Amino acid sequence: MRLIGGDYNDKELTIKVDNQIDTVTAPDFENEINDEMGKFDSLILDFEKLEYISSAGLRVLIMTQKKLEPQSIPFTIINTPDMIKDIIVVSGLDNILNIQ
Numbered sequence: 001m002r003l004i005g006g007d008y009n010d011k012e013l014t015i016k017v018d019n020q021i022d023t024v025t026a027p028d029f030e031n032e033i034n035d036e037m038g039k040f041d042s043l044i045l046d047f048e049k050l051e052y053i054s055s056a057g058l059r060v061l062i063m064t065q066k067k068l069e070p071q072s073i074p075f076t077i078i079n080t081p082d083m084i085k086d087i088i089v090v091s092g093l094d095n096i097l098n099i100q
Contacts, residue, residue, distance in 0.1 A: 013040035018049035021057030030060045041073060048079035058091055065097060076100055 013036055021029050033043075043064070061077070068075045076098045080088070088094050
């Protein structure tokens with residue numbers, strides 16, 4: 001996994017992720033998000049170049065949603081490739097996460 005960059009537009013943070021989020025890379029991904037907590041009013045993850053996500057990566061998404069929800073901070077995943085979207089749907093997380 002490589003974070004292509006975190007770009008702020010006012011207090012909206014967009015993080016672009018490529019390659020994969022798996023057991024090895026999920027902790028770094030989670031740390032990157034956690035390091036930005038409190039600095040944004042809206043979080044967007046751009047998965048356009050993401051090729052694979054494991055259960056460890058899905059856990060990071062769920063934990064991020066759980067942290068942001070009580071603060072009513074919007075959390076959106078955009079440009080999700082069909083294969084990644086299928087993994088999220090099969091996992092039943094499409095009802096929890098905002099996938100566009």
